[in-house]
Amino acid sequence: MKKALILGTLAGQVDAILTLQARDVEVHACGHRRQGPGVEVADEFHLVDITDPEAVQALAQRIGVDLVYSVGSDIAMPTVAQVSDRLGLPHFHSPEVTELLRNKEMMRARLDEAGVSPVAYLFVEPTDPVPPWTVFPAIVKPVDSQGQRGISIVESPEDLPAALRLAKSEAISGNAILEELLVGPEVSAHVIVEDGEVRLILPSDRHVWAGPMVGIPHAHSIPLNSGTIESSDELVLLVEQCVSAIGVVNGPLYFQTIVTSNGPRIVEIASRLDGCHLWRMIKTSTGFDLLDAVLARLLGEPWPDFSAVDTPRPTTLEFFLENPNESVTEQYMESAPHADAEFVEFQLEAGQMPRRTNPTVARLGYQIYSGF
Structure with missing residues (x-):
């Protein structure tokens, strides 16, 4: 065994x-x-x-x-x-590639060197004073955190000091990054690379929560909708350019992009699968088990025939997002899911308090259903 x-x-x-x-x-x-x-x-x-x-x-x-x-x-x-x-x-990925993708500043610098996904940015170290930044609105993020923690949108120079303090406090290294705010619909993409070539791209729409925290997803859907499908060819080209610029040889990547008026731009690239259970939405929609394929490859099996992946049928994965300071009730667990949900998972039991990752919103679980 x-x-x-x-x-x-x-x-x-x-x-x-x-x-x-x-x-x-x-x-x-x-x-x-x-x-x-x-x-x-x-x-x-x-x-x-x-x-x-x-x-x-x-x-x-x-x-x-x-x-x-x-x-x-x-x-x-x-x-x-x-x-x-x-x-x-x-x-799949070397320690060098893994560290580059985890560190937002290193990733931006590498893409800039290759002329890929141009985005104005500035790296800020823990002891640096507030820099002379002129591109507004902007977004301030920890260089090496996760889970959307420590992120702020700033509209003017007066907003920068507080935003930088927050980002640095949530960063493992204490470093922050300032970037121009990208505006447009969000598209995620699971990518499989083999021998330096992109073998599979599975794009999905990422629907952002309307609450006060920045960038929290409330749902994902597949295939791309009418507002993002027109950018498919540009997305494929962007993915291929990034893979070449970063030097990825084999394995899965997870892209987060925003489709701006100038085309798709990179938000993040991860050397892993997503943290939103999207493999289950993809399997429900296409029949292809991405998670099993990735783990099987690590166990020594070849990649499956990607050309056999079915055309996606409209499918949505939606999160149950609620107040992190209130316990979940049986009534909520019974009433929250769609009547036609194909899969429902609550990640806590009735009467339990949610896992607190921030003071604003907690993810109680998710559901998958047909359509958008």
């Missing part, structure tokens, strides 16, 4: 754990605290910090695992790459 080590135990990792267990793989999981549904779902849980490569490497060696992986976690991917590279385990 093969063994796998999954870094993290939140809901996205449960998808990976169950997929591997369905392939008769013994799955171990680790985290810096005993928290999340993956603790009980995994065959064994280990109290090890996923951001500590040396500790994770020691654990992987002690268990004797055949692969180390994580889903939807930017902070886990450098550890995945470093440990897998050191131990000679199968992995």
Whole structure:
């Protein structure tokens, strides 16, 4: 029996754990605290910090695992790459590529050098004063955080000091990045690269929550709607240019883009699958199991025949977003899903408080249904 080590135990990792267990793989999981549904779902849980490569490497060696992986976690991917590279385990992206994609400033610089996805930006270190920035509106972000934390939209120079303080406070390194605000509909894309060539692109519309936090998705849908389908060819070209500029050789990537009046522009590129369970929406829509394909490749199987992936039928994945300070009720869990939902998952039980990732909104679970 093969063994796998999954870094993290939140809901996205449960998808990976169950997929591997369905392939008769013994799955171990680790985290810096005993928290999340993956603790009980995994065959064994280990109290090890996923951001500590040396500790994770020691654990992987002690268990004797055949692969180390994580889903939807930017902070886990450098550890995945470093440990897998050191131990000679199968992995997709080098530590260098993984770090470049995790660090927003490094990624912007690389794309700028290649003349790809031009976006005005400025890197701000922890002790730097407020810079003389003139492009407004702008967006201020931590360089190396995740989960939409520490992000602000600023309309004038007077807004910059507070926004930079927030971004730096949420950054692992303390560094922030200022960027021109990209305006337009959002499109995500799962991409598979093999031998340096883009073999598969699965684009989907990303619908942003209308609440006060910036960039929180409330739904995703596939295929692209009439407002974004016209940019499909430009999106494909952009993806190919990014893959070449970054030097990606093999593996999955997750692109977040905004379709501006000047064409699609890169928001982020991740060296992993998404954290929104989009593999399940894609499987419901096309029959193709992206998560299983990625994990199977790490287990030594070839990529499937991508040309056999069915044309997407209209499908939506929608999150249950609610107040993080209130417990979920049985009445809500019964009434919130669509009557025709094909899949519903609440990631907590009635009477429980949501997992608090920010003071504004909590994700209780999600549903998938036909249509938009």
